[in-house]
Amino acid sequence: MFETTYQTMQNNSSIWSSNAAINSAVSALQGRITTLGNAVTGQMVNFRVVTQTKTQAKTTLIALTLAHAAAGKGFGASSGNANLKGICKITPTQLERMEEDQLGNFCQTIYNAVSPVIGSLGSYGVNSASLLQWSNAITTFEGKLGQPQSAIQANASYTATIEPMIKDTTTFLEEQLDTLMLQYKTSNNTFYKAYKGSRKLPKHGHRTTVTVVGLITVSAVPLLKAHVMLVANGQKTRKKITKADGKFKFARLKPGTYVITVSANGMAVQSKTIMVVHPGNITENFSMVASTGGGGTTTGGTTPPASA
Numbered sequence: 001m002f003e004t005t006y007q008t009m010q011n012n013s014s015i016w017s018s019n020a021a022i023n024s025a026v027s028a029l030q031g032r033i034t035t036l037g038n039a040v041t042g043q044m045v046n047f048r049v050v051t052q053t054k055t056q057a058k059t060t061l062i063a064l065t066l067a068h069a070a071a072g073k074g075f076g077a078s079s080g081n082a083n084l085k086g087i088c089k090i091t092p093t094q095l096e097r098m099e100e101d102q103l104g105n106f107c108q109t110i111y112n113a114v115s116p117v118i119g120s121l122g123s124y125g126v127n128s129a130s131l132l133q134w135s136n137a138i139t140t141f142e143g144k145l146g147q148p149q150s151a152i153q154a155n156a157s158y159t160a161t162i163e164p165m166i167k168d169t170t171t172f173l174e175e176q177l178d179t180l181m182l183q184y185k186t187s188n189n190t191f192y193k194a195y196k197g198s199r200k201l202p203k204h205g206h207r208t209t210v211t212v213v214g215l216i217t218v219s220a221v222p223l224l225k226a227h228v229m230l231v232a233n234g235q236k237t238r239k240k241i242t243k244a245d246g247k248f249k250f251a252r253l254k255p256g257t258y259v260i261t262v263s264a265n266g267m268a269v270q271s272k273t274i275m276v277v278h279p280g281n282i283t284e285n286f287s288m289v290a291s292t293g294g295g296g297t298t299t300g301g302t303t304p305p306a307s308a
Contacts, residue, residue: 002033002169005177008198012191015184025177032169036162054144055229055261058103059269061141062095064134065107071124072114079120087113092265096227097239104142111138173199210253210276214284215246216262222246223288226264255279262286 009016009026016022069088076085087110098106111134114121118131178199184192216226228240228248240248261271267288276282 002029002036002173005173005195005198006030006033008194012194015188015191019180022177022180025180028172029169029177032165032172036165036169054141055263055269055271057137057141057144058100059263061103061107061134061137062092064130064137065095065110066090066092068114068121068126068130068134069110071121071126072110072117074124075117075121081117084113084117093241096241100145100237104138104145107134107138107141111135209251209279210255210282211280212250212253212258212260212274212282212284214248214260214286216242216248216264216286216288217246218267218288220287223264223267226262226267226286226288229261229263231259231261260284262288264288267291 006026006029009022009029016026069090072084072088076082076088090110095103095106111131115131118126118128121127181192181195184195212230214228216223216228222244223242223246224244226242226246226248228242230238230240230250238250240250242248255276257273257275259271259273261269263269268291270286270288272284272286274282274284
């Protein structure tokens with residue numbers, strides 16, 4: 001809302017440019033918008049960097065675990081080792097949906113079962129070198145687990161400054177620029193109506209929650225079985241797996257900051273951060289590309305607030 005009001009004033013500057021009081025008010029509005037924007041950017045960047053780092057570590061861990069588990073399962077079946085076969089009988093979905101504080105220990109259990117027979121698994125595509133990579137991946141992921149919480153705490157301090165900024169700017173407009181604009185209600189009603197329109201908040205009916213929807217594609221074709229993870233401003237992580245239409249939907253969310261991360265077999269991980277001030281529908285689509293380095297992360301553009 002603030003940006004819309006400022007842009008409306010700029011688009012009609014020829015009408016008010018000779019009015020010193022309005023010049024001063026518009027400049028003050030610009031300064032407030034800049035300060036608010038910096039705070040919002042700091043909030044989103046802080047959370048996105050930490051979350052993406054952990055997401056990449058998780059993606060690497062799951063890929064290595066699946067490769068070694070498949071080898072262990074195959075060897076267990078061929079050698080009659082039912083215990084090894086049973087321990088290694090896992091699926092990608094099982095690992096993706098597992099609570100993060102349990103994933104590291106679960107992978108370690110499989111590691112402990114596979115490592116004694118690693119010398120017999122070369123024909124399955126794993127060896128002592130990949131076993132070391134797997135061990136390092138477990139350690140790396142475990143080291144990332146506490147980081148998102150620290151990011152949430154840091155974001156709380158950003159939020160504590162953002163909300164007063166919004167209130168202060170709203171009061172500033174009501175008490176200063178709104179009163180200055182009354183003189184144009186009669187002398188230039190078209191300009192006045194445009195200004196009043198820019199000052200209105202979007203109408204959301206009786207909506208009190210946020211719904212995030214999107215489409216995931218590869219070369220414009222909907223992607224099946226893409227894993228979508230949404231972290232919502234410190235709330236519990238939500239996950240979806242796309243069907244043949246490539247669509248996902250997260251409903252009944254509160255206004256706030258969200259990080260959406262999409263991963264799929266053979267594709268580079270992508271993340272986007274959005275911030276929504278008011279209830280309503282948000283659409284975020286993802287166009288996936290093949291991974292060139294075994295699970296790198298691609299950062300999507302940041303969606304600006306629905307209004308500020």
